[in-house]
Amino acid sequence: MMFVLRMAGRETRASWRRLLFFFVCIAVGVAAIVALRSVIQSVRAVIGGEARSLIAGDVLIASNRDWPESARAVIDRRLAEAGATARTETVETPTMVRPADPAKRVAKMAELRAVQGGFPLYGAITLQSGQAYSHALVENHGALVRPEVLTVLGVNVGDQIAIGQAAFTIRGVIAAEPGRRVGGFGLGPRVLIDFADVPSTGLLGFGSRADRRLHVQVPDEHVDSLVTTLRRELRDEFITTRSYRSTEDQIGRDFDRAENYLSLVGLVIVILGGIAVSSVTRVFILQKIRSIAVLKCVGARNAQIIAVYVLQVVALGLAGSLLGVAIARAAVAAIPFALGPSSTSLLAQARYGITLSAAAQGIAIGVLISVLFAVVPLLQVRFIKPSLLLRDEGRGRRRDWLSIATGVVVAAALVAITAWQASSLRIGLVVCAGFCGLAVVLHLAGRGLVAVLAPLAQARSFPLRHAVLHLSRPGNQTRVVLLAVGLGAFFIVGIRSLQASLLDEFSVQTSADSPDMFLLDVQRGQRDAVAAFLSDSSHGSGEFRLIPVMRARVAGVSGREATLNDVEDVRQRRPSLGREFTITYRDHLESNERVVDGAFWSSPATEPEVSVESGIAARAHLHVGDTIRFDILGRSISPRITSIRDVEWRESRNGGFVFVFRPGPLDQAPQTFVAPLRGPRDPASRGRFQHDLVERFPNVSVIDFHEVLETIRDVMRKVTLAITVVGGLVLFSGALILIGAVAMTKFQRVYEAAVFKTLGANTRTIGRMLLFEYGVLGTVAGVIGSAGAVVLTWGVSKYALEIPWKIPAGEHLAGVVLTAVLVAVIGVAASLDVLRHKPLATLRAE
Amino acid sequence: MIELREVSKTVMSGSEPLTILHPLTLEIPRGQFVAVVGPSGSGKSTLLGLIAGLDEPTSGDVLVGGVTITRLSEDALAKLRGEKIGFVFQFFHLIPSLTAYENVSVPMEIAGAPDPRSRAQALLDEVGLTGRAHHYPSQLSGGEQQRVALARALANDPPILLADEPTGNLDSSNGRHILELLQNIHRARGTTIVLVTHDADLAAVADARLVLRDGRVVERIA
Secondary structure, three states, X not given: OHHHHHHHHHHHHHHHHHHHHHHHHHHHHHHHHHHHHHHHHHHHHHHHOOHHHXXXXXXXXXXXXXXXXXXXXXXXXXXXXXXXXXXXXXXXXXXXXXXOOOOOOOOEEEEEEEEOOOOOOOOOOEEOOOOEXXXXXXXXXXXXXXXXXXXXXXXXXXXXXXXXXEEEEEEEEXXXXXXXXXXXXXXXXXXXXXXXXXXXXXXXXXXXXXXXXXXXXXXXXXXXXXXXXXXXXXXXXXXXXXXXXXXXXXXXXXXXXXXXXXXXXXHHHHHHHHHHHHHHHHXXXXXXXXXXXHHHXXXXXXXXXXXXXXXXXXXXXXXXXXXXXHHHHHHHHOHHHHHOOOOOOHHHHOOOOOOHHHHHHHHHHHHHHHHHHHHHHHHHHHHOOHHHHOOOOOOOOOOXXXXXXXXXXXXXXXXXXXXXXXXXXHHHHHHHHHHHHHHHHHHHHHHHHHHHXXXXXXXXXXXXXXXXXXXXXXXXXHHHHHHHHHHHHHHHHHHHHHHHHHHHHHHHHHOOOOOOEEEEEEEHHHHHHHHHHHHOHHHOOOOEOOEEEEEEEEEEEEXXXXXXXXXXHHHHHOHHHOOEEEEEEOOOOOOOEEEEEEOOXXXXXXXXXXXXXXXXXXXXXXXXXXXXXXXEOOEEEOOEEEEEEEEOHHHHHHOOOOEEEOOOOOOOOOOEEEEEEOOOOOHHHHHHHHHHHHHHOOOOEEEEHHHHHHHHHHHHHHHHHHHHHHHHHHHHHHHHHHHXXXXXXXXXXXXXXXXXXXXXXXXXXXXXXXXXXXXXXXXXXXXXXXXXXXXXHHHHHHHHHXXXXXXXXXXXXXXXXXXXXXXXXXXXXXXXXXXXOOHHHHHHHO | OEEEEEEEEEEEEOOEXXXXXXXXXXEEOOOXXXXXXXXXXXXXXXXXXXXXXXXXXXXXXXXXXXXXXXXXXXXXXXXXXXXXXXXXXXXXXXXXXXXXXXXXXXXXXXXXXXOHHHHHHHHHHHOOOHXXXXXXXXXXXXXXXXXXXXXXXXXXXXXXXXXXXOOOOOOHHHHHHHHHHHHHHHHHHXXXXXXXXXXXXXXXXXXXXXXXXXXXXXXXXX
């Protein structure tokens, strides 16, 4: 044992410099794992601890329509039984806000929240002025707003804004409020008013999408039973009930998933480092062959020698992992600085540091992966014969049962580690299989491309000829460099191409004459006036249509494949039908629709009929001839399915409806109208148009697709940046592996360069040889990455995003060129001292 | 002490079998200094490798101290070498990543010998390298490297010392120094020494000589 320990120490002392880069690669991966896990755990601690303030109560009961009297009675009774100690009501709805000053002709969609005195039961509203929040601030038509409202509308604290039909005085600016989701996708900034002032706005009219909420404080022991009881008794109403505990659980699940999935990114980098470790171990053993033979000659057993090198790998893996933890620590500590001192988001409240569990996991993974990947090549030690000290004999790599069995155990261990990290065996298997597949493809592609380049070995240019020969020299690192660099290029080029395709797709959708504004909540009585307003060319809008809509729920199905008796039955057995649908009726198909089964009507009828979108029809097993029972605002109607339609959702801005009714039975039913339209072109007239429209029809909301698109672009930019950073890390690891590979094979190059110099090659020729070699290697890696990206974008475009597949040539070309340049520069720079060595000293040493 | 019974060695040279040692029977008694001489390619080093268990014979048995080593496993052979056989090579074969002192310590550490440090130092003193213990092989001259190799071969005080052209890569003065050391070892410790050389002067100091040519023994001189 003493021998093993001492020898491992000495070997590490002698070779750590050469092996350093591979373990820095492990460090990068470990750093990614530790940092991601720690940050998510820190944020989770903040948010999880605030579950009560997220729902501003112990229990939240919500409905998107007026509370039915019967439901109110049930709720009151159950709350009394559960010993509720406090309750407060709020209403939330997206709506338009505008300056009350008619000279300022702008309007903005905002998320309105109307609160009663008791709000919030948990958590606190903080104001930018530092003033303490009290309900008095909003009483009598006061409003608190997020700072964006001030900038967009050009108003200040003390000014008046109009919401619906009422005017409110801005009395403060909200810095933070409970229940605002982190990174949530809101339709607009928050505006807070008094619950008692809601009726004056006229926003709770028919068809309003306002969310009525009841926040309740109950003794902790009654929380769960209250939620269960209410859910059971209000099953048939449009009422949802949840507790801070279920919120906490949901948040917990979301964070678990985020943590586990994101840390897989780190794991991929560690595995990449592992592959490099495996490759380098192979070369290392090749270089150590004589030393190992000597050890055997002086009495060392195979197990002892393997133990020496395993111990060395453990030591370096541990060192790499600890370095990774240190890097993660520095990166995480920098987050508060990145967020800025004035950040008010929940993220800023987290205490950023490395968590013990994340660090332990990172270190365990770093060491395990290093050892797992080193052990199979280390088994080759057994085949080194001490007799080679006497006679130089061929020593081909051999396979035997022990190597194969160890390989199987290593593969199983890798799956286990991945499954552990993802907390799912299925994902572990999928990621490992994906990685294997990718590695095999990259490996084969590398071999294929090297084979394609083989004729260049006959080239006239001496440096080019030898550069190509070097790619397949014994002990070359071509494949591992291709794998690592190619993977990095693949990530970056793939993601950038996808982003380009997506942005392209969105701009196609906003260009041409497609609608770019959407009116909501137009009441039946306003229909003609709105139509007149939109037709008036002085307002600057283009084509528009008014579409009648109703909200409906599937309450039963009687069909060929299934009979569902009630809402609960539908929810349980056909979850895709369980949500609330917006339905319409019309006598024609839209241009983005096509009937695939049955026939579409062309005239009104008295018997109810419905046409169903093909996707949901397939999922819910609905067929022509089946009858669906709908609950439309308490009214039951049972149309027969007479057609199934394909809907091209990409072009659905003129109307994408799952259920379209035959005109007739619904014509007189209570309904509102939505209107897709082409808004004015420039932003200023768009603002004026919205203002004027809302001025006349205060209950109508306007969604501006330009703003939505900007938000989507912003989100996409962030996502792309995040994935590019990940790709960058992979590419960085690739660069490290490349530097390491150059360092590992340098002894061979120095010797060859010495021979070439003796034979008359000058430094320039040898320099060119290196440049060609790494240039070719980089080009091949870039081409592999780019080809992979083409496949990735094809798959994602076709199957996930359903957008036309495009190859952004610029991204791909830039990817290949930059990868080639990067690899060439790093390769030549890392080999500079090959050029500097004097040939005689080198040859003598050999 | 060392016994060879009809030992032969055939290797593949390309696709052709090539016999580098024809069946040979030989006994070397304990404490004898034997020189094996012959031109290049006569099978001298192969014979030495077979005695050390570095190589497997194609036929026949090798016995060391009464143990048939041809039937031992790889690990058992390693143990045997560690305890009973010291080996000196023409090209020194020191481990380049270890200092002189560490190279000498390694066999003792493998055998789990007590106090390898002071013994390694004593051995380096014995071969005249007192001040060079903490130098790496690349910092030592050829003669110095071979003396380190000799000290390493003596680390576990083996009863047998095998030397494969130990002076072949050295100038004459360093070669003489090594030879003197070998003679001293033989005299002082009674070590059985098998010395392979093609230098007749060197062979002359041995108790017995074995002359090989083309894998056959052509002369035995006692």
